Amino acid sequence: xxxxxxxxxxxxxxxxxxxxxxxxxxxxxxxxxxxxxxxxxxxxxxxxxxxxxxxxxxxxxxxxxxxxxxxxxxxxxxxxxxxxxxxxxxxxxxxxxxxxxxxxxxxxxxxxxxxxxxxxxxxxxxxxxxxxxxxxxxxxxxxxxxxxxxxxxxxxxxxxxxxxxxxxxxxxxxxxxxxxxxxxxxxxxxxxxxxxxxxxxxxxxxxxxxxxxxxxxxxxxxxxxxxxxxxxxxxxxxxxxxxxxxxxxxxxxxxxxxxxxxxxxxxxxxxxxxxxxxxxxxxxxxxxxxxxxxxxxxxxxxxxxxx
Ligand code: PSU
Ligand code: MN
Numbered sequence: 546x547x548x549x550x551x552x553x554x555x556x557x558x559x560x561x562x563x564x565x566x567x568x569x570x571x572x573x574x575x576x577x578x579x580x581x582x583x584x585x586x587x588x589x590x591x592x593x594x595x596x597x598x599x600x601x602x603x604x605x606x607x608x609x610x611x612x613x614x615x616x617x618x619x620x621x622x623x624x625x626x627x628x629x630x631x632x633x634x635x636x637x638x639x640x641x642x643x644x645x646x647x648x649x650x651x652x653x654x655x656x657x658x659x660x661x662x663x664x665x666x667x668x669x670x671x672x673x674x675x676x677x678x679x680x681x682x683x684x685x686x687x688x689x690x691x692x693x694x695x696x697x698x699x700x701x702x703x704x705x706x707x708x709x710x711x712x713x714x715x716x717x718x719x720x721x722x723x724x725x726x727x728x729x730x731x732x733x734x735x736x737x738x739x740x741x742x743x744x745x746x747x748x749x750x751x752x753x754x755x756x757x758x759x760x761x762x763x764x765x766x767x768x769x770x771x772x773x774x775x776x777x778x779x780x781x782x783x784x785x786x787x788x789x790x791x792x793x794x795x796x797x798x799x800x801x802x803x804x805x806x807x808x809x810x811x812x813x814x815x816x817x818x819x820x821x822x823x824x825x826x827x828x829x830x831x832x833x834x835x836x837x838x839x840x841x842x843x844x845x846x847x848x849x850x851x852x
Pocket of ligand 2: 686687688807808810
């Protein structure tokens with residue numbers, strides 16, 4: 546644990562980490578920028594409950610008043626959910642400035658991994674990660690999430706990546722930077738809303754124990770990066786491939802036409818896709834986060850049993 550003067554670890558989280566009990570980190574950009582109010586707060590609280598039901602302690606992560614928070618109260622979650630896009634989406638480059646200004650920030654995968662690591666938390670559950678955007682060969686839009694996976698030893702459990710990204714280039718980037726990509730119960734990379742993408746993961750694993758064992762060895766060897774676990778959305782909540790891809794293509798066309806760029810791109814595309822699918826994508830999004838929380842909690846328990 547790398548405790549520092551800017552970090553507040555919630556008492557329950559600190560006690561669990563100290564006792565070697567399972568803890569699962571959760572991000573806050575998914576609350577502020579990923580879903581509308583009030584579904585965002587309902588989902589965030591339910592995800593915490595699911596983690597508890599599966600034997601782990603949840604630690605939702607954010608920056609509040611310049612404090613790096615590992616573990617939020619329900620009131621703090623509600624506050625971020627209501628502020629929504631008015632909260633600054635905080636990636637690695639924003640962290641020091643927001644702390645110095647005593648500002649609030651919603652943590653992305655990147656900053657959630659950073660703060661989780663500072664707090665001694667090894668596993669983090671979310672919906673989807675950022676990656677290499679389509680057209681990155683000219684825009685150079687590559688999410689800082691990939692760089693963080695390359696350098697911070699936290700396991701991220703997600704439902705794959707949305708095809709707002711170039712999935713092939715995202716996998717190439719992860720390969721170059723030495724990040725193993727695991728498929729839970731599948732050899733095919735899931736594409737968030739759908740179980741299939743046409744791309745292969747590095748390894749298929751079929752149990753939380755198998756995932757935990759690989760991560761345990763990575764830590765014992767002192768390897769510097771994380772691990773990406775991709776967990777397909779349950780069949781009954783998956784979206785029709787053509788419906789979702791049509792919405793994504795349309796969302797990207799609108800983003801290009803409006804000159805959307807930088808940190809605004811991902812939230813813009815997420816909101817557009819939701820609008821174009823008439824809210825269906827939100828239901829799928831919520832269910833896949835629940836599914837990832839279950840797997841992350843079980844994997845955290847399996848990892849603790851090995852440590
Ligand atoms: N992808 C999703 N849902 C999300 C995000 C990405 O399907 O909520 C959020 C996550 O917080 C992720 C961030 O870390 O967007 C990536 O933003 P960018 O592409 O600007 O790096
Ligand atoms: Mn970007």
